[in-house]
Amino acid sequence: MNEPQTRLDLVLRGRRVLADGVIAAREVGVRDGVIVAVEPLGRALRAGRVVDVPDAAVLLPGLVDTHVHVNEPGRTEWEGFASATRAAAAGGVTTVLDMPLNSIPPTVTAAALDEKRAAALGKLSVDVGFWGGAVPGNSGDLEPLHDEGVFGFKCFLLPSGVDEFPRSRRTRWSATSRCWAASTRS
The missing domain is CATH 3.20.20.140 (Metal-dependent hydrolases)
Structure with missing residues (x-):
């Protein structure tokens, strides 16, 4: 696993994640309160805390x-x-x-x-x-x-x-x- 992935604090995984104007299955990696990775779902980003977003929900930017x-x-x-x-x-x-x-x-x-x-x-x-x-x-x-x-x-x-x-x-x-x-x- 590459270095940024090993230092993530939080990973959010969801089937409906809005990123770059598109809703798609994604994993979002956060370090020190900042989004540092947005990857296709299944990349298995690792962090101290992982949240699976319910399929009925859409993860949106703040x-x-x-x-x-x-x-x-x-x-x-x-x-x-x-x-x-x-x-x-x-x-x-x-x-x-x-x-x-x-x-x-x-x-x-x-x-x-x-x-x-x-x-x-x-x-x-x-x-x-x-x-x-x-x-x-x-x-x-x-x-x-x-x-x-x-x-x-x-x-x-x-x-x-x-x-x-x-x-x-x-x-x-x-x-x-x-x-x-x-x-x-x-």
Whole structure:
């Protein structure tokens, strides 16, 4: 057996596995939480744990939801990390990207992003990423948010519905060497 097969943590075997746009009988090998092999069924990939997917089920790739409002910290009673990510996992979503506006503070500075990350610790059932917010007066915060790993920026040209995330009265989009960034002026 080749070296990657000897170091697998998990093998999923099924007659109906969606891979590369085709449903076929496959074995899926996982190491350190990453899919490292997709082989025809019968290759006998070996791992510490093997799961036989029932014939009536289809093994699908995990979904990514790029627009989720986790309102923690500040409005956890609306939806917090524990409930949002459990619900995502139950629906086959493996990654959510949190929108920046409904938490207090909103994710418009690197410090606010740190607060969001701290609030999420120990509460996640799926992977979580973050959007940053572009609001009047925070154009200097956009590059630090980008450097901290936000996936993009959201702004509103009409009222957002929450006072903590004001609309941009005028927005100028400009290309920088690092990313597309919104700079706002009141």
